[in-house]
Amino acid sequence: MNDPVDPVRAWHRLAGICVLLDGFHALKHAVRFGAEVPVAVTADRRAALALADELAPDVRDTLDALLSEVPQGTYASLVPRPHPTAVAALAVRPSREANLRTLAHAPRGAPVVVLDQPRNLGNAGAVIRLAAGFGATGVVTTGTLDPWHPTVVRGGAGLHFATAVERLGVDELPRGPLFALDPEGEDIRGVKLPDDAVLAFGSERSGLSAALRARTDHLLALPMRPQVSSYNLATSVAMTLYHWSATGGAPAS
Ligand SMILES: C[S@@+](CC[C@H](N)C(=O)[O-])C[C@H]1O[C@@H](n2cnc3c(N)ncnc32)[C@H](O)[C@@H]1O
Structure with missing residues (x-):
């Protein structure tokens, strides 16, 4: 389901059928417990990975592979209200x-x-x-x-x-x-x-x-x-x- 070329297009395709993970901590927890995350975006990749180094080294590499950086305005347009960590992702709901x-x-x-x-x-x-x-x-x-x-x-x-x-x-x-x-x-x-x-x-x-x-x-x-x-x-x-x-x-x- 990954669309590494265009995360925004992937987001629009999946937003109606996936679960919104709002912020770094929600994404960190979901990844730790095995969620399937087809798309994850951040307005500040460096800051997100610094948070991962500090708070979640166990999933740092996974987050590094998942997160696509998008402009702040694009990130803000994808979520109902911007999160302080400027991270958001979509996860597949378990059946x-x-x-x-x-x-x-x-x-x-x-x-x-x-x-x-x-x-x-x-x-x-x-x-x-x-x-x-x-x-x-x-x-x-x-x-x-x-x-x-x-x-x-x-x-x-x-x-x-x-x-x-x-x-x-x-x-x-x-x-x-x-x-x-x-x-x-x-x-x-x-x-x-x-x-x-x-x-x-x-x-x-x-x-x-x-x-x-x-x-x-x-x-x-x-x-x-x-x-x-x-x-x-x-x-x-x-x-x-x-x-x-x-x-x-x-x-x-
Ligand atoms: C806010 S309470 C419900 C109050 C409601 N007005 C009533 O008539 O029970 C919500 C739930 O919390 C649990 N609960 C709250 N206080 C409890 C207590 N002292 N002992 C056991 N269960 C309690 C019960 O399951 C209760 O149904």
């Missing part, structure tokens, strides 16, 4: 089939995170970044939010390629014991989460849906002082994944 295979793989070595009808694109991006950091098997959303929406991808800092990200119906969720998080549940501190757990979190507005509750095996609560109603969705996922790792779960190395 749904490949993600479903990863999610269904047994035995699973790390939990799947389910966001049940999330509303906030920033929360979804933050959760994908958390899942990548903890080596979770994947992040599944139910409902209408697209977990590959450009704003979610921006929030995920290129880490959509480090974990399987898909939208599914509640009836299509991966197998495994389903632990749903809700302030009314049993204290999570007394529970060891298995590696094949499916960890579900409710929507920012209304919590867990009836359909998700019906599929739940265990309802768990994060410790919270009386009079506080609930935590933010992404911070709830962070505490739960931390609990999994701190009680014997092994973030993938």
